[in-house]
Amino acid sequence: MLELQNLTYAPATAASAVLRDVSFVARAGQPVLISGASGSGKTSLLDMISGLSRERSGQVLWNGEALSPRQRRWITGMVFQFPERHFLGLTVAQELRLGLRRLSTEAQEQVLNRVGLTGIDRSTQPERLSGGQQRRLAIAVQLLRGANVLLLDEPTAGLDWSVRDDVLQLLAELAREQVLIVVTHEPELFKSWACQRHQLKNGELMPMSTLP
Ligand SMILES: Nc1ncnc2c1ncn2[C@@H]1O[C@H](COP(=O)(O)OP(=O)(O)O)[C@@H](O)[C@H]1O
Numbered sequence: 580m581l582e583l584q585n586l587t588y589a590p591a592t593a594a595s596a597v598l599r600d601v602s603f604v605a606r607a608g609q610p611v612l613i614s615g616a617s618g619s620g621k622t623s624l625l626d627m628i629s630g631l632s633r634e635r636s637g638q639v640l641w642n643g644e645a646l647s648p649r650q651r652r653w654i655t656g657m658v659f660q661f662p663e664r665h666f667l668g669l670t671v672a673q674e675l676r677l678g679l680r681r682l683s684t685e686a687q688e689q690v691l692n693r694v695g696l697t698g699i700d701r702s703t704q705p706e707r708l709s710g711g712q713q714r715r716l717a718i719a720v721q722l723l724r725g726a727n728v729l730l731l732d733e734p735t736a737g738l739d740w741s742v743r744d745d746v747l748q749l750l751a752e753l754a755r756e757q758v759l760i761v762v763t764h765e766p767e768l769f770k771s772w773a774c775q776r777h778q779l780k781n782g783e784l785m786p787m788s789t790l791p
């Protein structure tokens with residue numbers, strides 16, 4: 580269980596606090612969907628949860644224990660909005676083996692099956708995959724790392740509708756077993772999701788108003 584308690588993000592370089600007193604609890608089996616307009620602080624929130632940036636005040640607890648930003652890097656797995664900008668491997672296999680050099684072919688195939696990339700050529704360059712496949716690969720890398728909390732920044736952006744629905748279904752499946760937090764500017768795409776819904780507005784998190 581991940582718990583955010585009154586997290587405030589106020590970088591010295593911002594005129595005022597970007598996020599104020601953000602609190603919620605995220606559990607496996609109950610994904611959290613956070614929506615907000617562009618610039619509302621969605622990516623900043625994920626950066627703070629994952630320890631990439633530091634909160635001004637408040638804390639993040641994992642199973643009741645407060646974690647430093649550094650500790651949060653270990654337990655969280657970020658799937659960036661543009662995964663292709665973050666790939667380091669020259670091939671799919673290399674990308675999967677980052678930090679896990681001895682990862683067996685079997686284990687690679689297993690995780691690829693889990694994210695819906697069954698049968699993909701593992702010598703393909705990650706950049707050559709489609710947008711949906713790149714997201715799946717980025718998720719696979721985080722699953723291999725053993726991330727306890729999956730953080731997804733705009734997972735549907737730039738995907739056409741058929742691919743989008745497949746990615747949404749994969750996320751719903753993963754959310755049964757993992758803590759999963761999605762931020763999006765298009766919450767209407769998640770209409771059929773069973774999840775906690777929140778909205779970021781003026782730096783504050785509030786329950787989602789009724790969908791348009
Ligand atoms: N380190 C920072 N310094 C100054 N401003 C920041 C910093 N981090 C985020 N911001 C500001 O916070 C706001 C929210 O940004 P962001 O989290 O990227 O929003 P979103 O992902 O919802 O589009 C933006 O106005 C951005 O300029």
Ligand SMILES: [Mg+2]
Nearest residue numbers: 621622623732
């Ligand atoms: Mg963003």
